Amino acid sequence: MSNIVTRFPPSPTGYLHVGGARTALFNWLYARHMNGRFVLRIEDTDIKRSTQASVDAIFEALEWLGIDWDEGPFFQTKRFDVYQTYVQKLLDSGNAYYCTCSQEKIDTMRKEAMAGGGKPKYDGTCRYKGLAKTANAVIRFKAPATGTTIVKDIIKGNVVFQNSEQDDFIICRSDGTPTYNFVVVVDDITMGINTVIRGDDHLNNTPRQIMLYNALESSLPAFGHVPMVLGKDRTRLSKRHGAMSVTAYRDMGYLPDALINYLVRLGWSYGDQEFFSRDELIEKFTLENIGKSPGIFDQEKLLALNADHIKAAPPEKLSTHLLPFLSERGCLAEKGDFINSVIKTLNTRSKTLIDMAEGALFYFQEEVLYEEKAAKKFLTPASLEVLNQLIDQLKPLESFNENSLENAFKRVMETNGLKLGIIAQPVRVALTGKTVSPGIFEIIKALGKKRVISRLQNAVQLIKNRKD
Numbered sequence: 453m454s455n456i457v458t459r460f461p462p463s464p465t466g467y468l469h470v471g472g473a474r475t476a477l478f479n480w481l482y483a484r485h486m487n488g489r490f491v492l493r494i495e496d497t498d499i500k501r502s503t504q505a506s507v508d509a510i511f512e513a514l515e516w517l518g519i520d521w522d523e524g525p526f527f528q529t530k531r532f533d534v535y536q537t538y539v540q541k542l543l544d545s546g547n548a549y550y551c552t553c554s555q556e557k558i559d560t561m562r563k564e565a566m567a568g569g570g571k572p573k574y575d576g577t578c579r580y581k582g583l584a585k586t587a588n589a590v591i592r593f594k595a596p597a598t599g600t601t602i603v604k605d606i607i608k609g610n611v612v613f614q615n616s617e618q619d620d621f622i623i624c625r626s627d628g629t630p631t632y633n634f635v636v637v638v639d640d641i642t643m644g645i646n647t648v649i650r651g652d653d654h655l656n657n658t659p660r661q662i663m664l665y666n667a668l669e670s671s672l673p674a675f676g677h678v679p680m681v682l683g684k685d686r687t688r689l690s691k692r693h694g695a696m697s698v699t700a701y702r703d704m705g706y707l708p709d710a711l712i713n714y715l716v717r718l719g720w721s722y723g724d725q726e727f728f729s730r731d732e733l734i735e736k737f738t739l740e741n742i743g744k745s746p747g748i749f750d751q752e753k754l755l756a757l758n759a760d761h762i763k764a765a766p767p768e769k770l771s772t773h774l775l776p777f778l779s780e781r782g783c784l785a786e787k788g789d790f791i792n793s794v795i796k797t798l799n800t801r802s803k804t805l806i807d808m809a810e811g812a813l814f815y816f817q818e819e820v821l822y823e824e825k826a827a828k829k830f831l832t833p834a835s836l837e838v839l840n841q842l843i844d845q846l847k848p849l850e851s852f853n854e855n856s857l858e859n860a861f862k863r864v865m866e867t868n869g870l871k872l873g874i875i876a877q878p879v880r881v882a883l884t885g886k887t888v889s890p891g892i893f894e895i896i897k898a899l900g901k902k903r904v905i906s907r908l909q910n911a912v913q914l915i916k917n918r919k920d
C-alpha cells in the first residue's frame with residue numbers, strides 16, 4: 453500500500469451530478485491506481501441547505517457507480533470538537549484573534565475599500581487589540597498581509613496569489629460554528645489527505661487554505677484543480693444541457709462502467725483510446741494525463757459509448773443491470789442461462805438497457821402478443837402449411853444449432869419452393885409477435901425448443917380459428 457490518501461467531500465445539498473462524480477472518480481481512481489486510500493467526507497456544515505435525502509442520494513449514486521471508500525463517511529457536523537481544538541491552536545499560537553466589529557462597521561469598511569478601487573476587505577481593526585471572547589465576537593485568521601501565496605498545482609502549474617488581496621477571514625462565527633475553508637483544512641490534515649483533486653471553481657479558496665496549513669505547521673497536500681465540465685455550447689454544464697444527476701443516467705439505461713468511462717475521459721486521456729474497462733482505468737489512470745482544457749459533455753458520445761459497453765459486457769453481468777428494467781415492464785425474468793441467451797441476441801442492437809428490455813420482452817411472455825398488423829399480414833392460411841411443416845422438422849431435432857436449424861428450414865423451403873425471406877416472416881411473427889427482431893435462427897436458439905414449438909402451434913391454432 454502506498455501512502456497516497458485522496459478524498460471526495462460532497463456537500464449534501466442535492467443529488468450527485470456528473471461533474472461531482474467525475475471529481476470523485478479522479479480521486480478514487482488515483483487512490484486505487486496507487487494502491488492508496490480513498491476517504492469519503494460529507495461536508496454538511498451548511499445546515500440550512502444540507503439534507504438527509506441528499507446524503508442518501510449521494511450514497512446511492514456512488515454505490516451504483518461502484519465507487520467504494522476505505523474510510524468514512526465522515527460528517528463534518530459530527531466533528532465540531534475537532535474544529536474547536538484547532539481554533540484554539542490558532543488562538544494560542546497568535547495566528548487568530550477575536551473580533552467584535554459590528555456588521556454595520558464591516559459593511560462601511562467594505563464600501564470604503566470598494567470606493568477606493570480596492571477589494572471589499574476587513575481592515576484588521578481588532579488584529580492587535582488582544583480581545584477576549586465575548587458573546588458577539590467572531591474569530592479571524594491573522595493572514596499574512598504581504599508577499600505571495602503560490603499554489604503549486606499539478607494541473608495548472610504555479611498559480612500566484614498576492615497576499616494583499618486576502619483579508620483576515622473569519623474561521624469561527626459568533627455562534628461557535630467554524631467556517632468552510634477552515635474545516636476543510638482541519639479535515640484534510642486530520643484525515644491524512646495528501647492529494648486533493650477538485651474542480652477549479654475551488655482554486656480561489658486554495659491560497660487561504662495554504663495559509664492555514666502554514667499557520668498550523670502542517671505539510672501541504674498536492675493540489676490539482678481540474679477544469680470544469682462544460683456543455684456543448686461551452687457554458688458551464690447545467691440542466692439546460694440535459695440530465696445532470698448520476699442516477700438519471702442509471703434510470704435511462706446506462707451502464708455504470710460506460711458512465712465512468714465517459715466521465716473520466718472528460719478531462720483525462722490515454723493516447724487516443726476511448727473505450728476503457730473499469731480495471732483498465734485503474735491500471736492506467738495517472739494525474740499527469742489530466743488535461744488543462746475543460747471537458748465537453750456530449751450526450752450522443754456517451755450514448756455511443758454505452759452501446760459499446762453493452763456490446764462488450766458479459767451477459768451474466770448485463771443481466772444484473774437489465775433485470776430491474778424488465779421487472780418495471782411487468783416481466784419477472786431471473787438470472788440464468790435463458791436470460792443470458794436472450795441478451796446475446798440483443799447486445800449488438802441496444803444502445804441502452806431500456807432498448808434491450810423492450811427488445812427482450814417477447815422472449816418472456818407466456819403468450820405472444822401479436823402486433824395486429826403483423827398478425828394480419830403474415831399469420832394467414834397461406835402460411836399454415838409452412839408453419840406446420842416447420843413444426844414437424846423441428847420436433848425431432850435433438851439440439852438447436854446453426855446447422856440443424858438451417859437444414860430444417862432448407863427442407864421446408866425446398867418442399868414449398870419458397871425463399872428463406874418468405875418463410876422467415878410468418879415464423880418471426882409467430883415467435884415474437886413482431887415483424888422486426890433479431891435474426892430468426894438467433895431467436896429460435898435463444899427461445900429453445902419447447903417455447904418455439906408451442907409458439908408455432910399457437911400461431912397455427914390462431915390461423916385455424918380465424919379460418920373457421
Ligand code: GLU
Pocket residue numbers: 461462463495636649650651654
Ligand atoms: N464540498 C465541496 C464541494 O462539494 C468540495 C470542497 C473541496 O473539494 O475541497 O464542492
